[in-house]
Amino acid sequence: MEKLTMIAQSDIKEEAVRDGQNQCVVTVGYEDDETRDRAVALCDGFSRRLWQTVEFDFSWWRFSHLEDPVLFAAAQQAACDSDIIVVSARAGGEWPLMVRRWFEVLARDRTALTGALVGLFQESVKHPADASGRRDYLQRIARRARMDWFDRDTLQAQFPFEDPAKAIEARATAVTPMLERMLRTPPPPRWGINE
Numbered sequence: 461m462e463k464l465t466m467i468a469q470s471d472i473k474e475e476a477v478r479d480g481q482n483q484c485v486v487t488v489g490y491e492d493d494e495t496r497d498r499a500v501a502l503c504d505g506f507s508r509r510l511w512q513t514v515e516f517d518f519s520w521w522r523f524s525h526l527e528d529p530v531l532f533a534a535a536q537q538a539a540c541d542s543d544i545i546v547v548s549a550r551a552g553g554e555w556p557l558m559v560r561r562w563f564e565v566l567a568r569d570r571t572a573l574t575g576a577l578v579g580l581f582q583e584s585v586k587h588p589a590d591a592s593g594r595r596d597y598l599q600r601i602a603r604r605a606r607m608d609w610f611d612r613d614t615l616q617a618q619f620p621f622e623d624p625a626k627a628i629e630a631r632a633t634a635v636t637p638m639l640e641r642m643l644r645t646p647p648p649p650r651w652g653i654n655e
Contacts, residue, residue: 483515487542489535489562491523491549498580499548502612523549526558539566545607547598548580555594563597567604577602578610 486503490496499520507516519542521535539545539562549555555563579598595611602609 482513483517484544485517485519485538485542486544486546487519487521487535487538488546488548489521489523489539489559490547495548495550495580495582496520496522498582499546502546502548502578502580523556523559526556526562532558532562535562536565536569540570541572542575543572544576544578546578546580549582549594551581551594553594555597560597563601567601570605570607573606575605575607576610577605577607578612580612 484506486506488496488499488503490499503516503518506514510516519535519538521531521538525531526535545566554560577598579595581595599609
């Protein structure tokens with residue numbers, strides 16, 4: 461949790477970022493376009509909040525691409541070298557075989573003593589407990605890989621981030637003091653290109 465805590469507290473010197481000392485390597489595994497978008501929102505929140513103090517290096521792996529042996533090997537290496545691993549998936553059901561294998565290799569081969577595994581699950585409104593099997597499995601992988609475990613709720617509670625869509629909407633609808641002054645200031649009596 462050391463890297464994630466440092467990131468959340470933004471207690472990093474800008475010079476260290478330029479020297480590459482504060483690089484945070486993030487590997488993202490996702491199931492489909494919708495789950496990818498959820499992971500993008502989380503990663504975008506990290507980047508927007510900390511872009512001046514942390515240099516993020518993201519790699520993205522769609523679960524179905526893990527069927528390719530070359531991509532599987534690259535994803536395996538990326539995960540083992542990561543500070544943070546984000547897994548974004550739908551709730552319920554078993555993990556696909558190659559995804560499960562990816563997690564098992566991570567637990568076996570990861571040598572770093574710190575890191576975080578983040579599980580983002582799209583739960584059904586009718587059945588909110590659908591993700592419990594997948595969540596429990598990832599929590600066990602996190603323990604075996606010596607990584608701290610976070611799901612969206614615990615991550616949000618400990619390291620608040622804002623939803624990019626809500627942030628954009630808030631900025632677009634906000635009337636700042638500067639905008640208010642501009643709107644209240646009448647135009648000069650004569651103005652134009654030839655005046």
